[in-house]
Amino acid sequence: MADLFQETIKQRLQEAQFVLVGIGSEFAPSFAPMERDGFYAKLLEDARGREDEERRNQYLRFHYLTRRPDQRILAAYHELAELLDGKNYFIVSLGTDDLIYASGLDAARIVTPCGGFRAMQCSRGCHTDQEPLVMDENVQKELLASLDECAGDWDQVDFPVCAECVEPLWFNQISTPGYREEGYLPRWQDYTAWLQGTLNCRLCILELGVGMQFPQIIRFPFEKTAFYNQKADFFRVHSRLYQLPEELKGRGTSVAADPVDFLRTFKEGGQ
Numbered sequence: 001m002a003d004l005f006q007e008t009i010k011q012r013l014q015e016a017q018f019v020l021v022g023i024g025s026e027f028a029p030s031f032a033p034m035e036r037d038g039f040y041a042k043l044l045e046d047a048r049g050r051e052d053e054e055r056r057n058q059y060l061r062f063h064y065l066t067r068r069p070d071q072r073i074l075a076a077y078h079e080l081a082e083l084l085d086g087k088n089y090f091i092v093s094l095g096t097d098d099l100i101y102a103s104g105l106d107a108a109r110i111v112t113p114c115g116g117f118r119a120m121q122c123s124r125g126c127h128t129d130q131e132p133l134v135m136d137e138n139v140q141k142e143l144l145a146s147l148d149e150c151a152g153d154w155d156q157v158d159f160p161v162c163a164e165c166v167e168p169l170w171f172n173q174i175s176t177p178g179y180r181e182e183g184y185l186p187r188w189q190d191y192t193a194w195l196q197g198t199l200n201c202r203l204c205i206l207e208l209g210v211g212m213q214f215p216q217i218i219r220f221p222f223e224k225t226a227f228y229n230q231k232a233d234f235f236r237v238h239s240r241l242y243q244l245p246e247e248l249k250g251r252g253t254s255v256a257a258d259p260v261d262f263l264r265t266f267k268e269g270g271q
């Protein structure tokens, strides 16, 4: 069954003038293996119940994602990059793991409104040199190195700190108190302008593993876009929440599949 859908999607992509892609929580890497890993398990345990537990967890997740990127998800992104090669596309992703930026996809055509690990910020609203975000790669490299060498002891970890108030920095993502939206808003403006340009054009919409988390960012507006653009083709791929609303019947296709596996097997399906 999945093969048939893959063939149809390939065809529609070829015909489309624009391709809109939504990526949801089924693309999120699992952090559960950290609990079974001696190094992370001890640090997670020692952070539990602390006032700054969530910030320490951000540091550990950043370390885990950098040192052990999920190869299964990366392979799916690489396949997506091949499918979209040469197309006029835009991707909206709910991800905060930033794996999508290591996939060969064009970062200028991706918006991640939930933030991620590419920038840091102060939770108190400080600006450093008029900038709300800290984009210094060295700060992040030093944090990684410090965690590498801490031997499971938080006291050995050098926290990156705000240049204004000297409080430890958080990553610029939605779980951060005082989340700074400056990290994604410029790209969001690009996205809305791009989307306006797709009106009355052949638009292929791929919604991959989105579900009902933050439905106002992808799920509902994508349905609306497909509804108002008579030339739109809409594909919703999800392992459980693949249903389409009644008014999109005929223009939309439900694919009941894990979107990561669905993408990874595109090559096989096409042979």
Ligand SMILES: [Zn+2]
Residues within 6 Å of the ligand: 122, 123, 124, 125, 126, 162, 163, 164, 165, 166, 167
């Ligand atoms: Zn500060």
